[in-house]
Amino acid sequence: MKKLVVVLAVLMMMLAGCGTAETKKSSEQPKTEETKKQQVTVNITKDNGKEKVTEKKVAIKENDTVMDVMKSNFKLDLIYNDAFINGIDGVKGNEQDKTSWFLSVNGKDATKGAKDIKVKPGDVIGFDLHKYE
Missing domain, CATH: 1.20.5 (Single alpha-helices involved in coiled-coils or other helix-helix interfaces)
Structure with missing residues (x-):
């Protein structure tokens, strides 16, 4: 038993x-x-898309902004009270060459800063380093 x-x-x-x-x-x-x-795609390019630097699919959380996504996934050089991205993974814009990073979301040029744009699943975030003149 x-x-x-x-x-x-x-x-x-x-x-x-x-x-x-x-x-x-x-x-x-x-x-x-x-x-x-819950992902977005981040495309980093130069010269109006002529040179592809990197493309990453990255996870996002609710209420994330473009800046949150970038800070979590790239090494950034920020200026103007951390409101403006001057460098991404060591590649910087500079006044001498008159180059800067330009932001787009889903193929449209951003009209707000990276801190002010909330991302949604499936968004495509683009940063392109090119001349501003």
Whole structure:
């Protein structure tokens, strides 16, 4: 009788362990799908898109701005009270060459700063380094 109780106890523990593992797997799948949906693409180019520097798909959180996305995924050189991106991953604009980073979202030139533009899943953020004259 004691052997039967021990065997039943072991079987119950094994079944409980299997149930937990199955629950964990099924709960992970929606998170993966949700993460895929909560992404934007960041394209970094030079000379009006003639030279592609990098393209990244990056995760976003609710209420993220373009600046939040950039700070989380790139090394930035910020100026004017951290409101203006002067450099991305070591590539900087400069007054001597009259170059600067220009921002676009979904192919349209930005009319606000990176701190003021909230991103949405699927957005394409573009930064292009080119002459401003």
